[in-house]
Amino acid sequence: MERDYQAEIKEILDSELPEEKKREKLLQYHESDIADIIDEMDENERKEIFRILGTEAAGDVLLHTDDIGDVVSDLKPDQAADIIESMDADDAIDVLEELEDEQKEQIVALMDKEAVNDIKDIIKFDDDMIGSEMTNNYITIFETDSVKAAMKKVIDQAAENDNVSNIYVVDNQDHLLGVIELRDLIIARNGTDIKDIMKHNYPSFLATTKIEDCIEDLKEYAMDTYPIVDENNCLIGVITQDDVTEISNAEMQEDYAKLAGLTKEEEVGESVFQSVKKRIPWLLVLLVLGFVQSFTMSGFEAVVAALPIIVFFQTIVLDMAGNSGTQSLAVTIRLISTNEISKKQVVKAIFKELRVGFINGLILGILSFSFVLLYLFITKNGVLQGADFDWGNALKGSGIVGIALLTAMAVSSMIGTIMPLFFMKIHVDPAVASGPFITTINDITALLIYYGLAGLLFSLF
Numbered sequence: 336m337e338r339d340y341q342a343e344i345k346e347i348l349d350s351e352l353p354e355e356k357k358r359e360k361l362l363q364y365h366e367s368d369i370a371d372i373i374d375e376m377d378e379n380e381r382k383e384i385f386r387i388l389g390t391e392a393a394g395d396v397l398l399h400t401d402d403i404g405d406v407v408s409d410l411k412p413d414q415a416a417d418i419i420e421s422m423d424a425d426d427a428i429d430v431l432e433e434l435e436d437e438q439k440e441q442i443v444a445l446m447d448k449e450a451v452n453d454i455k456d457i458i459k460f461d462d463d464m465i466g467s468e469m470t471n472n473y474i475t476i477f478e479t480d481s482v483k484a485a486m487k488k489v490i491d492q493a494a495e496n497d498n499v500s501n502i503y504v505v506d507n508q509d510h511l512l513g514v515i516e517l518r519d520l521i522i523a524r525n526g527t528d529i530k531d532i533m534k535h536n537y538p539s540f541l542a543t544t545k546i547e548d549c550i551e552d553l554k555e556y557a558m559d560t561y562p563i564v565d566e567n568n569c570l571i572g573v574i575t576q577d578d579v580t581e582i583s584n585a586e587m588q589e590d591y592a593k594l595a596g597l598t599k600e601e602e603v604g605e606s607v608f609q610s611v612k613k614r615i616p617w618l619l620v621l622l623v624l625g626f627v628q629s630f631t632m633s634g635f636e637a638v639v640a641a642l643p644i645i646v647f648f649q650t651i652v653l654d655m656a657g658n659s660g661t662q663s664l665a666v667t668i669r670l671i672s673t674n675e676i677s678k679k680q681v682v683k684a685i686f687k688e689l690r691v692g693f694i695n696g697l698i699l700g701i702l703s704f705s706f707v708l709l710y711l712f713i714t715k716n717g718v719l720q721g722a723d724f725d726w727g728n729a730l731k732g733s734g735i736v737g738i739a740l741l742t743a744m745a746v747s748s749m750i751g752t753i754m755p756l757f758f759m760k761i762h763v764d765p766a767v768a769s770g771p772f773i774t775t776i777n778d779i780t781a782l783l784i785y786y787g788l789a790g791l792l793f794s795l796f
Contacts, residue, residue, distance in 0.1 A: 489502060750777060
């Protein structure tokens with residue numbers, strides 16, 4: 336039978352036990368389970384449970400609540416300040432960002448000066464820099480320390496900093512010299528020099544590096560913590576593996592939003608106006624492209640009037656060209672996001688997608704030619720306006736669909752590859768070459784190919 340953690344926690348809170356005993360029992364549960372209870376509590380109940388938990392445990396629980404802003408609003412400002420200043424600086428920033436400006440200023444004014452300075456050390460970096468994601472939760476020792484002295488420092492600092500798997504070796508000016516894994520320090524003999532057991536060439540990341548430029552390296556190293564340094568190679572923070580996971584998820588969600596034609600990721604609880612603000616820019620761009628598509632179609636009025644039957648098969652060509660282009664777009668964006676692409680790789684990717692689009696177009700073009708020809712034969716419809724069925728025109732009409740499908744799919748595959756590479760070249764996020772954008776561009780291209788070919792084959796220009 337599955338345990339009901341929420342019921343157990345409620346039972347503890349409702350018991351007649353002393354607060355210290357309640358706290359001892361509550362700390363046996365995961366922060367997320369306690370947070371689930373807090374989300375359902377009223378203001379007075381929230382104040383009580385946070386008082387019972389104590390500031391440090393309350394901070395861990397607060398991060399797991401669904402609506403941090405509402406929960407903090409129910410606390411007294413001094414109680415909220417005590418809880419937030421007990422957090423790691425990066426977590427404190429996450430909480431403060433959920434608050435209204437006036438409430439945030441009131442709480443920050445009540446916080447410990449050292450905690451505020453730690454926060455300022457992080458928020459001075461732009462949101463797209465890796466330094467904005469670092470924490471000051473790490474342990475350092477000196478290269479000149481003995482193993483015994485180093486272990487004492489680790490034990491002393493572990494009371495405040497729980498990222499203990501990697502111990503960072505610095506000099507007296509905080510320059511990063513290397514890293515020791517906790518296990519290696521524990522098993523080292525007392526007479527061993529620290530420099531003999533530390534890793535001297537441990538990967539570090541400059542705080543001002545763009546997240547998108549280093550996220551793949553962070554994922555590839557797969558370490559517990561990653562040292563963050565300034566331009567003088569001084570250790571100023573670390574990134575944890577949990578941070579890397581959160582950054583990766585955020586990057587992925589942002590790319591999904593852009594692929595859907597949104598300027599930013601959309602939140603479920605945001606206002607209608609905020610949603611409109613995020614959606615309207617790309618919709619305006621697509622509206623303009625829609626007019627271009629309509630004007631393109633109007634330029635083939637004579638072709639449509641003379642060959643009304645081919646309008647029936649227009650959607651096949653447009654849809655398949657759009658699908659082919661979107662596939663190439665997805666493959667290219669994935670390639671860009673996981674590799675540093677050289678000029679040779681760019682050319683290789685373009686020609687590969689062109690070949691793939693051509694072969695797929697050839698297969699589907701032959702099938703489409705056969706189906707259209709069979710349809711015209713069965714229905715005995717003439718291709719030209721007012722004309723009876725004849726094999727010559729039927730072959731031409733079927734050929735228009737087949738050849739246009741082949742050409743449009745090959746060209747669309749190439750566009751789907753070139754477009755994100757072009758955006759990358761001009762330093763714009765390649766994901767901005769969104770699905771709707773690519774589809775509309777490919778529709779215009781396919782229309783030009785389809786009706787242009789029809790006009791040429793039937794000498795209508």
